[in-house]
Amino acid sequence: MRKLTFAMNLSVDGYIAAPGGDLGWSVPGDELFQWWSDRVGATGLALYGRRLWETMSPHWPTADQQPGATPAEIEFARRWRDMPKVVFSSTLSAVDWNARLVTGDAVTEITRLKGEDGGPMDIGGATLAAAAMRAGLIDEYVTVTHPVLVGGGKPFFTALDTWVNLTLVDTRAFPNGVVMTKYRTRR
Template sequence: MRSVTYSMGVSLDGYIVGPNGDFNWTDPDEEIFRFWIDQIRGVGVHLLGRRLYETMLYWETADQDPTLDESDREWTALWNPLPKVVFSKTLSEVQGNARLASGSLAAEIERLRAEPGEGDIAIGGATLAAEAAEAGLIDEYQVMVHPVLVGGGIPYFPHGGRRVDLELVETRTFGSKVVHLRHRVVRQGGAYPVAGAPLT
């Protein structure tokens, strides 16, 4: 069964965006950008909230820029054809290889898990990930921890949620001292929640 992963850059105090909306401290150097390129190869479909979708729209036309470097072109070649599902109450249409979600997040994930296909189901954006976490739908938390304290903003982890036991499966420290942590959710009996079913 395809795994649901939540992967973002995060400050040491746990935020993906600072209190003023800034996240330039997550800008990757060449080593980290190469890591993200390798990671996206393992994704089969990407679920996005509106804000992240709009941020990533840049890549839809980035390859038209003659000054784009080789790594950016490689990312664009992988990102643009990747199927995407956008969750939004305000958008009426989306661009590229994306579609607006027709059902709830839980229903979309259940349907994607049941379909034939390879690659992870990646979730992008804290609001969408918080909803998935509350429903017990995330299988792996992948954080790129940056050595900075931003003092507030949008947290990577939802506050006030239930306890989730994790197993550390991978770590990597980059030359910039950014640390990647990959944790797998420990499921009792290996069971996945069913859309609409109460959590136990």
Template sequence: MRKAVLMMSVSLDGYFEGPNREIDWHLVDEELHRYFNQQVRSMGGILSGRVTHQLMADFWPTADTDPGPDSTEAMVEFAGIWRDIPKYVFSRTLEHADWNTTIVREVVPEDIRALKEQPGGDLVVGGAELAAEFMRHDLIDEFHLCVHPVLIGRGRPLFPEADSFTRLRLTESRTFGNGVVLLRYERVGSGDL
């Protein structure tokens, strides 16, 4: 069965974005972007909330055919990866979405489990609000966090307060040249304690 994998960048003090939704503190260089490309290319789909999806859809569809002056080889490559991968956007208000995208109105645990049982690569979960909803329903199987060596002081924390306890096992750690540290964790089942 494929897994639901939360892939997010986070500051050392636990924020995924600043107080005004800024993410300009992300230290994504060519090495880190190539890693992201490799990971997403192996996935079977991207699950995201409306805001995350629209941010991606505003930039990636033409990032290879009309690259900006700051575009890198890895960015140009990611445009094709993003366009081709199946995308599921969770939104109650979005009426239309292009680029191989299916609109889903609600997080229904049975539907997510059925999606995970389909053949193909794992499913990447993007967006903190969607991730929180998935965590409330116990649907996240792995956590891939890129911890950036910055303290932004305030903003939106990646993990909201919760009433549940989740035990994790570190499966990989890696330090990139820019100081970003990848931490990959998988859930530990009750039989694994």
């Protein structure tokens, strides 16, 4: 069975985007950017909600061809393009860049994908991850907490019907006060 991880940047007060979708507070430094790039390189399949797809897909497919692209950006762009992706949306009609579109029930499809052979899966996007959380499908939670309070916006965690007990399995401090914590779901 494949492992499913929900990993995102978030503020100390628990938001992945500030009001209006502002992400300016979460720009990674070099070491954190490399950490994210290494995650993408190790991901067997990425699951995207529509909003996150619409944030990533206009930039990363050609970021390595932009004037002034750094070696790290070039590497991330290549890894992102090569990584298989599934995009969940009821409003999009097509996706590209090594992705396929799922318009049906996300929980049913994620359950099916978890049962397949293959490398680890990452899920991104708060709405999609919330459905997987409520269905008990997420095996690991990785919070990359930035030292900022944004006061509202899109929360990392959704309201749940029952507690989810977690075990801390890793921590790492990055420059500028960013802290990564990884928790495994206790079943």
